[in-house]
Amino acid sequence: MAVPLLVADDSRLSRRSVIKALPPELEFSVTEAANGREAIELLENTSFKLLLLDLTMPEVDGVGVLEYLSGKSDRPDVIVISADFQPEKQRIVMELGAKKFIRKPLDNEELAMTLFELGYL
Template sequence: MSLTVLVADDSKLSRRSVIRALPPELETTLFEATNGKEAIDILAQSPVQLVLLDLTMPEVDGVGVLEYLSEQPSSPDVIVISADFQPEKQRTVMSLGAKRFLRKPLDKEELAMTLFELGYL
């Protein structure tokens, strides 16, 4: 069974890095968003199960995406992947429903362990 994943980051290089970090045994259907507004549009139209979300994006930031998801009757799991590792920011995103907060640059083993802990592997 394929896991539907949305990778939302304004940097193409970062999106590619996150996609390459996904474990090869994880069968995925991928969506990509270059900003928070695109992410929200995809989430409104497609049944996404997992969001890999950057915080600093144009139009709508990652916190705005999490706020949108918190208002939905059901929402996907969210793993925030950001270089903005301030404790207050971590508390904010976790209070809005993020499952984990991972630091950029993304460590493949840390992502795999997180996916295992969340039941995807």
């Protein structure tokens, strides 16, 4: 059965890059969001197991999406993939429940190792 996955990034190229980096042995049902507001709308109406989230997005940023998810019992596992790797920002997203912070440009092996650590592989 395919794992429901949401990829939220304002760059279409980045979304495609993240999707292409997913290990081929895993089956995902991928949905894309072009900004944080769209991600929140999708999260309100659909149950996702995994969220791959950029931080710098228009309308609502990645921190806003994580704040929306805080306290929700059915929240997906969140992996932040961002070029904004300030230590303070990393601390904030981890406190808000992100499972991992991966720097852009995305390292495919780091993503695969993170998915393994989270039990997807």
